[in-house]
Amino acid sequence: MLSSEWKYVLGEEFCLKVTDGTHDSPKQAEHGKPLITSKHIKGDEIDFETAYLISEEDFNEINKRSQVDQWDVIISMIGAYCGFCFIESNEEIDYAVKNVGLFKTGSEVNAKWLYYYLNSPIGKAHLDAVKSGSTQPYIALGALRKLPILIPKKEGVKEKLLKAIDSIDSKIRVNNRINAELEAMAKTLYDYWFVQFDFPDANGKPYKTAGGKMVYNEVLKREIPEGWRDASLVDIAIFTNGIACQKYYPTGDELTYKVIKIREFSSGFDESSESVRQSVPKKVVVNDGDILFSWSATLEVKLWTGGTGALNQHIFKVTSDNYPKTFYYFEVLKYLEYFKKVAELRKTTMGHITKEHLVESRVSLPPKELIQAMDEKLSPVISKIVSNYQQNVELAKLRDWLLPMLMNGQVTLK
Template sequence: MSECGVKEFKLRELLKIYNGTKYDHLNKGDIPLYGSGGLLSHVNEALYSGEAILLPRKGTLSNIMYVNESFWTVDTMYYAVVNDKLADAFYLYSYLSQLDLSNLDSGSTLPSMTKSAYESIIVKLPDLKIQKVVANFLCNIRKKMEINNQINLELEAMAKTLYDYWFVQFDFPDQNGKPYKSSGGKMVYNPELKREIPEGWGVEKVEDIAQTGSGGTPKSTNVSYYSNGEIPWINSGELEQTVITSTSNFITEEGLNNSSAKLFPSGTILVAMYGATAGKVSFLTFEASTNQAICAIMLNDIRMRYYLKNVIEDLYQYLVKLSTGSARDNLSQDMIKNIKVVIPSNDILDRYYDFSNNIIKEITKKQQENEQLTQLRDWLLPMLMNGQVKVE
């Protein structure tokens, strides 16, 4: 069946689906290992090498992926090799990513998809030449986003390297521009920390240099707390990014006033206290509320902002050891308030703030650019797929 050059297929006509498999015999390597949750690890052996679409078998059914390299998939993931005479693999991946597969879910407790369920999906494709043009456009957007992500990783590494050099090794520039500790700078034993710190530096608890707070969750059963909400509401899962520049979660003024949620200003440091992201640290770049799994830190001295973020991240393993959770290591606001922080001299603090502030501005700019590209892609994609917009 065709209409205006668009042909209709069942997915089984366009690709061959294979089972992922267990990897107990594999050692650590550099080949990506995928599951339904995404990239799991790296192994030393490939299940398949080349272009493929990864289709979740169990778990997060929306996490369809495209790969064009050697890879291994576990048994919660299918991998599919596309018939390149009929379909462009990246175009088909983009098409499938737009579909709601929830009606094909056959799982009782865990979302599940069978091969036959995937194979029965109806797909409408334009001519292969048009597919390739659209796929190239979408692929360029993806590449630009990947470049931005790589730049951000490098920028973060630069800030972390300088932090380690100045505040862990204490080799910040002395009055002569030489590394302080390595050049014989005086170190003084601090009884609170039970270690030496540079002469003239102090020690304070987080609660002495900042105000802290946590948020709350309005009752999900009350629609008026969420419907048409305009107040950004951050959950702990969003603290994977260095800076938070947007959120898809919002609550209403009524929801804010009838829960323990609070508004925190732009520049607030957020620390995840529970779950898989416990110990992760991010910056808010806009006024927002949070759930109760996040500790908000509002510093008295803005110059401490980037320094303290690194201090908390550096203490992540220490914080986890202090935790008391059973299913997952949990932190508490009291633990964070009682963290002892070395307070650098004003000169060094100023210099690190200036350096880090420029880094964070660049990271924020790249992240916002990616969000705009994502919005453009998601807006254009349905129209590209339907032929409403043409790419020359």
Template structure:
């Protein structure tokens, strides 16, 4: 099944169930050709470039069916092996991506249980609040919090940075080896790569900032999203980062920032480019648990976050391997025994 609207988005799906579709989807039924191999051949950049060149319309271009049907597909004796290889790679990538989402859900649930409901294990291993743990009213947070816990602002307890953009007309600032992120690249957690790279000169002669792997990035323009940096990165002015430290590590900062996004959305200003600024993040008030509670929490969730990053990196590597192999397989440059 091929998305026939805006074909440059390169959307193809090998259906695994019965159903219907709208008129912006083309259904390609295999006839005398292995379905998985056909899917592989129609998943290449070469195919979608071909479709895009023949598309009609400007704002919402649609592929031309007659043009698409003339796309040449090479045939091989081992089509089934080629199709199965690509299918298995896609399946493995999908499993890893699902694992990342599942682990994130578990980690978020633990954070909410400990620091929103305040049912972290007490000295007897029982849920603190449910077991009658002492609560006191916080004027700053306008709610009850466990006795002995503090209230701080993010700007007072961690380093927060706002990015910038090197001069795009200066070639000496670009195509270096330093990842440089835009707000759109904060959509997936963790962030493992960037579309653009800058040089040391570009970093030195601009307002961009650099943050190490493990920092929490927040896009502050339009769609507010958070992600953990899996690589050392610079970033533009639509991104702020919160750098972890001995007190607040990414395992606490990331779910904390996620929990604040609904409030940040309400605080956005601007019509065409609704946004928040760095100060809104820095002035965020939150409850600060004692160090012993934080350490116990880190012991539990740190392996989950390590697994999230490891699984995401595996998915990225398999994705790159598939994209490298795919055009060579369907062009006959590589054979599958």
């Protein structure tokens, strides 16, 4: 029940303006500005890596109608990420938008309030109620303008509540920064050993720099250290595709897992995540620390930390019977940019790669004792990264539990 201290206003009343990005499809350019679409809005970040560039002329034309300003809340309007939001906090904005909604809030307080509201169970329920489309969900611009936004009647209440919620989010941001540094550090060491071939030789010196013997490999078309060989990704790892989960939907009070689709892959589970019976094949059950590789629409590799779930189609669970996780994780990451180029060249509406691309891949394979030595250095780092992400999941649960109670007046702050 709604507290008397709160009220709903429409999106167009809460904001200075509610509009959307271009509906045109400007041509891709070799140089220019990024074009951000619905699939690039992934919660607290924009995926610029997979966005293509458009000409300055198209950029300026789009921005006559749909320019993004500081403290706009951008919302994905169509596809797998429909309903995902992002706060643009930068003063300098250097991209154009297509098929996304723009809530022009006009201030930091209103932007943060709207962002947290849209990510709360209350806000998500209202967003889900206005979604249309069965195979591909979408939200119409008119629905965004009429979207109910819950706000406190008293002045200054928003600021107090935001301070409480922001304190939780700040810890999440700190953990994310720490993890970014740990991942960069781990990748630097991995590349030094297995890309630049400067792993420690028998004398503890960097192998290639110290004059270690290099041998030309006909398959790889380059030199690799003596004793190394070529291999494919399927030689070092097992890529298990998720299943069509419909036939495992619960029919009664069975124990269930939540389903990991592309949406959950990016932002974790929520109330709208589907569930399946725990009788799904064990090979598609995912636990914290498992490596997932989304191979369709959005190509990404990540360490899963969202809790036990069942893997849907379009995502691989990557494992190995012969090599440590740190090795095949960084090898797949290393190959990711190539796979993204392959998907782009396919020119499909939903770029993807196939098992054949994995078979055709070629990597340099070090001796197992060297892989084990690297794993001893990187495994503690990966464990710390997973631990930080797990803490973030718990913090997000606390935030999402507290947020609706603050917003509907069940909990008050002094």
